[in-house]
Amino acid sequence: MANIVIFGETGAGKSSVINLMADREIAHISLDSRRCTLHWTEYPITLDNGTRYKVFDTVGLEEPRLQTQDYLTAISNAYGLINTLKERGGVDLLLFCIRGGRVTATMQSNYRLFFEFLCEEKVPLALVVTNLEREARMEDWYTRNVGHLEKYNIRSVGHACITAANLLDGRHRDKYEESRGILRGVIEAHCNEFMEGWTGGQGWLASSISKLVEYVAGRPKKTDIIGVLTKRCGMTKEVAQQVVQQIRGENPPQTMIEKYGHPPVPSDVRNTSPQQVRAL
Numbered sequence: 001m002a003n004i005v006i007f008g009e010t011g012a013g014k015s016s017v018i019n020l021m022a023d024r025e026i027a028h029i030s031l032d033s034r035r036c037t038l039h040w041t042e043y044p045i046t047l048d049n050g051t052r053y054k055v056f057d058t059v060g061l062e063e064p065r066l067q068t069q070d071y072l073t074a075i076s077n078a079y080g081l082i083n084t085l086k087e088r089g090g091v092d093l094l095l096f097c098i099r100g101g102r103v104t105a106t107m108q109s110n111y112r113l114f115f116e117f118l119c120e121e122k123v124p125l126a127l128v129v130t131n132l133e134r135e136a137r138m139e140d141w142y143t144r145n146v147g148h149l150e151k152y153n154i155r156s157v158g159h160a161c162i163t164a165a166n167l168l169d170g171r172h173r174d175k176y177e178e179s180r181g182i183l184r185g186v187i188e189a190h191c192n193e194f195m196e197g198w199t200g201g202q203g204w205l206a207s208s209i210s211k212l213v214e215y216v217a218g219r220p221k222k223t224d225i226i227g228v229l230t231k232r233c234g235m236t237k238e239v240a241q242q243v244v245q246q247i248r249g250e251n252p253p254q255t256m257i258e259k260y261g262h263p264p265v266p267s268d269v270r271n272t273s274p275q276q277v278r279a280l
Helices: 014-022 068-087 104-119 140-151 168-189 204-215 221-232 237-247 254-258 274-278
Strands: 002-008 040-046 054-061 091-101 127-129 159-162
Touching: 002 014, 002 104, 014 040, 014 054, 014 091, 014 127, 014 168, 040 068, 040 104, 040 254, 054 221, 068 204, 091 104, 091 168, 104 127, 104 204, 104 237, 127 168, 140 159, 168 254, 204 237, 221 237
Parallel strands: 002 054, 002 091, 091 127, 127 159
Antiparallel strands: 040 054
16 A cells, blocks of 8 residues: 655645545545644545545644744654555555645745655655646646745656645536546556655654744754653653754764664654544
8 A cells, every 4th residue: 555645735725626636525624724734644545446545644844933832842743654554555646735826935844844844855755736726727826836836846756736625616626526637647657556666764853843843933842852752752762862862963873772672653753543533
């Protein structure tokens, strides 16, 4: 089963894209603003041809900068997400979901967070552009905007220009049905169960959260980071201190992380089920 991470800002239509892909309502629209960066929910999807995917609906950045408390929460979420993806066999594909419109600084920050920082540019990324039902040809949006995407260094192995709004009628409804085929075609072209998912390797957590510091307004305290790693992530104080050393660019001797890997993910930072989402 291949693993897909879908991300983007609130309002980009991630839940609707998941439902379009599944051809039924499995993801309920929720307010990402009530959840924090890198919080995720996973959904199993089986296509008509029997191909199975696990889709991780992941909260991205809502502003170009993070407040310190948001960063500390993101550390906990990153820990749970990274360990869960490792348990599931790694990341096979990133789906970057954006609304048809202008390219923004927050859009670029989300691209960098997931493609460059979390996956170190080693996982294929496909762009999913939504809200295009009013285009005469949905593909025309990409033709007009590909130059802007390249200007912001947003690169992809493929793209799907679609509408994921399922309450349309007339010719707009036809575009919704067309969109399902476009989306599935892009996914099947760049992701399948025979691919080997990217699992990061040693130091994946430290590398990811150290790069995330770039988006923090201010400098998080070392003691605060250690507190999150020990209380929310279940690390021993010694391991947490060593992770902080890696985050700060220090070079400690062989660490317990290098020797033993990350400890198990505590239950409070594991993924959220669809039932829990409905309770948010």
